Amino acid sequence: xxxxxxxxxxxxxxxxxxxxxxxxxxxxxxxxxxxxxxxxxxxxxxxxxxxxxxxxxxxxxxxxxxxxxxxxxxxxx
Amino acid sequence: xxxxxxxxxxxxxxxxxxxxxxxxxxxxxxxxxxxxxxxxxxxxxxxxxxxxxxxxxxxxxxxxxxxxxxxxxxxxxxxxxxxxxxxxxxxxxxxxxxxxxxxxxxxxxxxxxxxxxxxxxxxxxxxxxxxxxxxxxxxxxxxxxxxxxxxxxxxxxxxxxxxxxxxxxxxxxxxxxxxxxxxxxxxxxxxxxxxxxxxxxxxxxxxxxxxxxxxxxxxxxxxxxxxxxxxxxxx
Numbered sequence: 001x002x003x004x005x006x007x008x009x010x011x012x013x014x015x016x017x018x019x020x021x022x023x024x025x026x027x028x029x030x031x032x033x034x035x036x037x038x039x040x041x042x043x044x045x046x047x048x049x050x051x052x053x054x055x056x057x058x059x060x061x062x063x064x065x066x067x068x069x070x071x072x073x074x075x076x077x
Numbered sequence: 078x079x080x081x082x083x084x085x086x087x088x089x090x091x092x093x094x095x096x097x098x099x100x101x102x103x104x105x106x107x108x109x110x111x112x113x114x115x116x117x118x119x120x121x122x123x124x125x126x127x128x129x130x131x132x133x134x135x136x137x138x139x140x141x142x143x144x145x146x147x148x149x150x151x152x153x154x155x156x157x158x159x160x161x162x163x164x165x166x167x168x169x170x171x172x173x174x175x176x177x178x179x180x181x182x183x184x185x186x187x188x189x190x191x192x193x194x195x196x197x198x199x200x201x202x203x204x205x206x207x208x209x210x211x212x213x214x215x216x217x218x219x220x221x222x223x224x225x226x227x228x229x230x231x232x233x234x235x236x237x238x239x240x241x242x243x244x245x246x247x248x249x250x251x252x253x254x255x256x257x258x259x260x261x262x263x264x265x266x267x268x269x270x271x272x273x274x275x276x277x278x279x280x281x282x283x284x285x286x287x288x289x290x291x292x293x294x295x296x297x298x299x300x301x302x303x304x305x306x307x308x309x310x311x312x
Binding site (some may be wrong): 005008009011012014015017018019021022025026029030032033034036037040041043044047048051059062 | 110113114115119124125126128129132133136171172175178179182183186187189190288291292295296298299302303305306308309310
């Protein structure tokens with residue numbers, strides 16, 4: 001029964017390779033995009049921490065910067 | 078009109094959405110895979126090889142749909158001269174390219190047992206390959222062009238030119254005599270696929286659409302943070 005499921009009347013090699021290729025492509029794309037996202041957040045955090053106190057205060061007052069900072073602190077948890 | 082769009086509000090939504098989209102994607106994909114590989118019946122002519130349809134067809138639909146959106150957004154970018162259109166289009170492109178490659182590769186794998194060949198210069202397959210070249214050109218332009226004015230013009234031009242290829246892909250099976258079968262699922266007419274095969278096809282399409290939404294959201298957030306990074310320099 002299990003062997004039949006994997007062999008699929010001799011078409012198993014085609015079916016499984018098509019599904020495997022799809023899932024591997026998904027995983028690779030997801031990991032690449034996730035890494036880029038994490039790298040960019042890290043870069044933002046580093047740049048923000050290197051700012052003087054006044055500039056940090058100014059950036060925090062800007063809504064979009066605040067949202068990015070909130071997202072960075074949330075993702076650390 | 079589009080100047081009123083508040084980036085911070087968009088970011089607060091798009092930064093939280095990926096985890097929920099990922100959760101729903103995993104559930105829908107699991108049910109879709111169960112339907113596609115176990116519960117759906119084999120075809121009376123193609124036998125089990127028909128199961129390749131459940132990854133090939135949704136990938137082709139989504140890659141075409143994404144490029145259609147890129148084309149429309151490129152037109153919007155040219156007319157309204159607003160950056161948001163090009164950022165959205167740029168964030169859509171990677172998943173569109175991957176779905177295009179999946180459609181070509183799984184189509185090739187499906188071609189071997191059904192047509193006896195891995196590849197044919199058939200009008201549908203060739204027009205899909207041209208779409209893939211448009212995707213590559215579009216993504217490469219973003220990577221290699223430094224001049225911002227040129228970049229917006231060139232990427233928009235590629236998006237708009239690629240749009241011409243979309244109806245060619247759609248009607249290629251009607252306009253030319255091809256190896257590829259005509260559409261079995263139609264929006265305005267009765268579909269010729271039995272419900273036992275239509276359900277897994279719909280589920281896999283939903284799962285793939287959710288995946289492209291997930292990638293889009295993550296890529297869009299990355300682009301927004303990149304812009305904010307530049308904003309910190311100007312403080």
